[in-house]
Amino acid sequence: MSVTAGGRPGIFAIRDVSSLTTETHETGHELKRAVSGTQLLAMGVGAIIGTGIFVIIGEGAGVAGPAVILAFILAAVACTFSALSYAELASSIPVSGSAYTYAYATLGEIVAWIIGWDLILEYGVSVAAVAIGWGGNLNVFLDAAFGINLPDAIVKSPEDGGVFNLPAVLIVLAITFLLLRGVRESAQANLVMVVVKLGVLAFFIVVAFANFSTKNFTPFVPHGAGSVTTAAALIFFAYIGFDAVSTGSEEARNPKKDLPFAIIGSLIIVTVFYILTAVGALGIASPDLMVESDAPLATALNEGAGISWAAWVLALGALIAITSVILVVMYGQVRIFFAMARDGLIPPGMAKVHPRFGTPARLTIGLGLLTAILAAVVPLNAIIELVNIGTLFAFILVNIGVIILRRTRPDMPRPYRVPFSPVFPLLGVAFAAFLMKDLPLATWIRFAIWLVIGLLIYLLYGYRNSRLRMAHGAYGLVPGESADLLHRHQAPDERHE
Numbered sequence: 001m002s003v004t005a006g007g008r009p010g011i012f013a014i015r016d017v018s019s020l021t022t023e024t025h026e027t028g029h030e031l032k033r034a035v036s037g038t039q040l041l042a043m044g045v046g047a048i049i050g051t052g053i054f055v056i057i058g059e060g061a062g063v064a065g066p067a068v069i070l071a072f073i074l075a076a077v078a079c080t081f082s083a084l085s086y087a088e089l090a091s092s093i094p095v096s097g098s099a100y101t102y103a104y105a106t107l108g109e110i111v112a113w114i115i116g117w118d119l120i121l122e123y124g125v126s127v128a129a130v131a132i133g134w135g136g137n138l139n140v141f142l143d144a145a146f147g148i149n150l151p152d153a154i155v156k157s158p159e160d161g162g163v164f165n166l167p168a169v170l171i172v173l174a175i176t177f178l179l180l181r182g183v184r185e186s187a188q189a190n191l192v193m194v195v196v197k198l199g200v201l202a203f204f205i206v207v208a209f210a211n212f213s214t215k216n217f218t219p220f221v222p223h224g225a226g227s228v229t230t231a232a233a234l235i236f237f238a239y240i241g242f243d244a245v246s247t248g249s250e251e252a253r254n255p256k257k258d259l260p261f262a263i264i265g266s267l268i269i270v271t272v273f274y275i276l277t278a279v280g281a282l283g284i285a286s287p288d289l290m291v292e293s294d295a296p297l298a299t300a301l302n303e304g305a306g307i308s309w310a311a312w313v314l315a316l317g318a319l320i321a322i323t324s325v326i327l328v329v330m331y332g333q334v335r336i337f338f339a340m341a342r343d344g345l346i347p348p349g350m351a352k353v354h355p356r357f358g359t360p361a362r363l364t365i366g367l368g369l370l371t372a373i374l375a376a377v378v379p380l381n382a383i384i385e386l387v388n389i390g391t392l393f394a395f396i397l398v399n400i401g402v403i404i405l406r407r408t409r410p411d412m413p414r415p416y417r418v419p420f421s422p423v424f425p426l427l428g429v430a431f432a433a434f435l436m437k438d439l440p441l442a443t444w445i446r447f448a449i450w451l452v453i454g455l456l457i458y459l460l461y462g463y464r465n466s467r468l469r470m471a472h473g474a475y476g477l478v479p480g481e482s483a484d485l486l487h488r489h490q491a492p493d494e495r496h497e
Helices: 015-022 037-048 054-091 100-105 109-146 166-181 181-211 225-238 242-251 255-284 287-291 296-304 311-341 361-377 383-409 421-437 441-465 469-474 484-489
Strands: none
Touching: 015 311, 037 181, 037 242, 037 255, 037 311, 054 225, 054 242, 054 287, 054 296, 054 311, 054 383, 054 421, 100 109, 100 311, 100 383, 109 166, 109 311, 109 361, 109 383, 109 441, 166 181, 166 311, 166 361, 181 255, 181 296, 181 311, 225 242, 225 421, 242 255, 242 383, 255 296, 287 296, 296 311, 311 361, 383 441, 441 469, 441 484
């Protein structure tokens, strides 16, 4: 533990892993373990498959041609290294908070705060942006299926020529209500949506392979090998989302077994579907045809396979896919806030768990309303790349955390272990850093401003009210003592107050 000259924990104080897992059992701050391995797996798939596969395949094909198939494989490999690291830490530290909690156990409080603050931005911007996209896709579906177009006044923000985005507000409020009711109900609803959207993709794959031709596969790499890596960097973001599974660590019934299964399994399932979809699309449509379309899969079915009614099927799949993403990402956002509030870095009253529903009700309602307001009136196109930089930054810290814990806590129980450590975690760092370097300078500047704001909040509030620091003052811990001594200093009745 890092300490100041006076013996109090410094900004790099580290939470002991055992204290992280034992101090969750406090009355009013413990979540229900109600999520099965299958539901966790569905959460991973639900968070990953959004509109990305329905639109990004056209952009990737425009860059790499038929070699976009290799780009999908390369992007999956790049994600795999970080997914393995998430699996090890999630099974070893089954507590809410994801990368925030892992950083607290490995890199110290200040780094944990930075990554927590980063994740707040990543998840918050992501939910609002995806909700805005939901409104647009609802209009596409209604138009394709029924010939109905909603007026711009209620589907666009003021800057885009509307008054407010009503569909975005309604979907956020509906998801908020579902999350408030309970994690079991939310996970079950997500499972149903995942089955439907995988069914839509399976429909596309079956029809594509039934009308398959190889004429669009030559030349296979028309723009050179470099185009494959460029397309992979673009496609990489269609794989992001598996990290949201780790935010449900504390509500998993069997976290040591189910979390690695869900994180790695969701990535495998998505990769298989993505590759089959890419192969099928190229089997019925040329890259040039897809790159010119805003809905490349629907275009491929319509013009390549002659199925004119395909547009509304694909639009329905995209709509359900987005709904599932909103649900899982909002769930993750609330759990990260919950972990930070329980640690005292933000007001702990926010972490109060509803006695009936077993969910962080205050946080769920508050974040839901804030997200609904943002989605209604704020165009987020200018800052959407902050989601990308925030995710990659989290990936880097999680991979580093695995390496550090292997050195500092070699005897800690690890139900799942990253193979070939530290090589695989270092590859995870390298892939994330490679993708971060190509992000625009404006994104880096906005990200830096956001982190500076976060550091000011930490210094003015979090540092003074940290649970770790408050416990140190109350029990007089001395330098060198780990935080789990607090648990042993307490009387039995104090531990569960």
